Amino acid sequence: MTVGIIGTGLIGGSIAIGLRESGFADSFLGIDTCEKNTAKAVELGLVDEAVVLDEMLERCQIIVVATPVDALVKLLPSILNNIGEGQTVLDVGSTKLPILQAIAGHPKRHRFVATHPMAGTEYSGPTAAIPKLFDGKCCVFCEAEKSAPDAVELALKLYQSLGMRITQLNGEEHDLHTAYVSHISHIASFALALTVLEKEQEEGRIFELASGGFSSTVRLAKSSPETWIPIFRQNRDNVLDVLDEFINTVSRFRTLLIKKDFDTFHELMGKANDIQRIIG
Amino acid sequence: MTVGIIGTGLIGGSIAIGLRESGFADSFLGIDTCEKNTAKAVELGLVDEAVVLDEMLERCQIIVVATPVDALVKLLPSILNNIGEGQTVLDVGSTKLPILQAIAGHPKRHRFVATHPMAGTEYSGPTAAIPKLFDGKCCVFCEAEKSAPDAVELALKLYQSLGMRITQLNGEEHDLHTAYVSHISHIASFALALTVLEKEQEEGRIFELASGGFSSTVRLAKSSPETWIPIFRQNRDNVLDVLDEFINTVSRFRTLLIKKDFDTFHELMGKANDIQRIIG
Numbered sequence: 001m002t003v004g005i006i007g008t009g010l011i012g013g014s015i016a017i018g019l020r021e022s023g024f025a026d027s028f029l030g031i032d033t034c035e036k037n038t039a040k041a042v043e044l045g046l047v048d049e050a051v052v053l054d055e056m057l058e059r060c061q062i063i064v065v066a067t068p069v070d071a072l073v074k075l076l077p078s079i080l081n082n083i084g085e086g087q088t089v090l091d092v093g094s095t096k097l098p099i100l101q102a103i104a105g106h107p108k109r110h111r112f113v114a115t116h117p118m119a120g121t122e123y124s125g126p127t128a129a130i131p132k133l134f135d136g137k138c139c140v141f142c143e144a145e146k147s148a149p150d151a152v153e154l155a156l157k158l159y160q161s162l163g164m165r166i167t168q169l170n171g172e173e174h175d176l177h178t179a180y181v182s183h184i185s186h187i188a189s190f191a192l193a194l195t196v197l198e199k200e201q202e203e204g205r206i207f208e209l210a211s212g213g214f215s216s217t218v219r220l221a222k223s224s225p226e227t228w229i230p231i232f233r234q235n236r237d238n239v240l241d242v243l244d245e246f247i248n249t250v251s252r253f254r255t256l257l258i259k260k261d262f263d264t265f266h267e268l269m270g271k272a273n274d275i276q277r278i279i280g
Numbered sequence: 281m282t283v284g285i286i287g288t289g290l291i292g293g294s295i296a297i298g299l300r301e302s303g304f305a306d307s308f309l310g311i312d313t314c315e316k317n318t319a320k321a322v323e324l325g326l327v328d329e330a331v332v333l334d335e336m337l338e339r340c341q342i343i344v345v346a347t348p349v350d351a352l353v354k355l356l357p358s359i360l361n362n363i364g365e366g367q368t369v370l371d372v373g374s375t376k377l378p379i380l381q382a383i384a385g386h387p388k389r390h391r392f393v394a395t396h397p398m399a400g401t402e403y404s405g406p407t408a409a410i411p412k413l414f415d416g417k418c419c420v421f422c423e424a425e426k427s428a429p430d431a432v433e434l435a436l437k438l439y440q441s442l443g444m445r446i447t448q449l450n451g452e453e454h455d456l457h458t459a460y461v462s463h464i465s466h467i468a469s470f471a472l473a474l475t476v477l478e479k480e481q482e483e484g485r486i487f488e489l490a491s492g493g494f495s496s497t498v499r500l501a502k503s504s505p506e507t508w509i510p511i512f513r514q515n516r517d518n519v520l521d522v523l524d525e526f527i528n529t530v531s532r533f534r535t536l537l538i539k540k541d542f543d544t545f546h547e548l549m550g551k552a553n554d555i556q557r558i559i560g
């Protein structure tokens with residue numbers, strides 16, 4: 001099997017590594033808008049060859065589009081225009097409604113499977129690609145009923161060969177839930193890093209005193225704006241909704257500090273401790 | 281050397297493990313206000329014996345007080361009342377001004393060394409104690425000039441035997457900087473966990489979809505209120521100050537989303553990326 005990877009960065013590259021390791025496919029063709037990235041992906045052995053789109057569509061049974069979600073919305077219709085009934089196209093985007101709407105009436109809609117493998121790191125580009133990134137993590141399939149059964153089956157096999165659990169959501173549900181468990185943590189982390197950088201005049205102190213807890217909380221603030229701005233743009237309404245709630249909660253803690261109401265503060269912290277019960 | 285550990289939890293227990301491994305001391309006596317914890321600490325081999333305070337003060341050359349910071353302020357003066365010139369007392373608290381003020385005029389002030397080994401995990405109690413917790417981390421010494429040189433030297437040896445880097449700050453500086461790089465990340469994490477728990481009606485979805493990024497950002501929300509409420513109480517003014525700034529920053533992101541000003545959003549994310557340059 002020959003797999004085409006469009007966007008040979010953290011996600012696309014890690015998928016290629018995983019599929020080669022699992023034996024799902026033995027040949028990988030790559031495309032990246034950044035030529036340096038394509039060359040690096042070949043050098044690192046993530047993909048075997050850098051090709052142009054026409055050649056990829058000619059040679060690949062399955063094409064994984066792992067670009068930022070704004071590029072995906074522009075690119076996917078033209079990919080679907082040019083593929084045949086034996087080919088399957090997957091995306092891996094962190095937002096789903098816009099892409100589902102963009103290709104809703106496309107005559108080749110059924111060759112596309114909308115998926116979101118929920119895994120990543122704070123790094124980006126081909127050098128960030130790592131083995132086992134997806135192992136044990138969850139992959140969301142969206143509106144799989146609009147995809148051809150053979151395409152869904154192939155996508156399932158692909159993600160299962162990466163060790164992923166599969167779940168199904170519709171586009172609205174997906175975008176809502178990812179705003180809660182993924183997008184808001186990125187904004188919280190970015191805001192925390194920015195606050196500390198602006199407030200702490202002595203940068204050396206951050207470096208000197210930062211412990212594991214701080215590093216863990218600001219880890220996502222290292223993430224690439226090129227990936228995340230398009231996500232926040234596409235999922236703006238859901239993100240705003242949970243962001244408002246987050247501001248309310250932080251402000252509640254602030255008010256309790258001002259009033260020195262440490263009993264209620266304790267109670268809220270106890271409730272937050274519940275997260276341990278859920279994510280272990 | 282016999283070391284007394286008051287508060288045989290995450291920090292006190294991990295210090296005992298480290299000092300035993302490094303050969304700094306070979307005998308450890310423990311006290312915990314919670315009898316179950318003391319028994320567990322003996323069972324786990326963190327300390328050799330559970331004792332009462334009088335016996336500890338009689339038998340130990342060095343006493344490490346690793347209680348929550350509110351208990352510390354109450355306990356330390358009476359410990360100092362009862363020790364001799366050959367004994368040294370350390371604390372490990374995450375706030376420093378209140379304790380320094382509490383014992384400022386004490387006739388045995390010079391036998392106390394105020395220290396803060398900046399390391400931890402989100403877990404607590406004797407079972408949370410782990411080897412190498414402090415290895416490569418930073419330990420802050422506060423107002424060491426008010427401690428006897430031999431006491432400071434012993435404390436230095438103790439922390440160096442745990443693999444720690446040492447830095448010096450006065451009490452004000454310490455409490456300000458820890459508000460920035462430690463205390464605020466805990467509040468951000470608690471607020472994020474609480475927001476998601478309150479907003480996400482389907483708890484199962486959090487469990488199902490949570491990836492490494494989310495877990496990393498809410499990790500500190502598992503921390504014990506018993507440890508953290510006294511810290512927020514004692515360092516309230518500094519925490520409020522940085523909390524206000526954090527709320528401003530999150531609100532800035534919110535306004536940019538509302539206005540769809542993704543250029544400025546991108547710029548702020550780029551600035552936050554700078555945290556990578558500092559903490560790597």
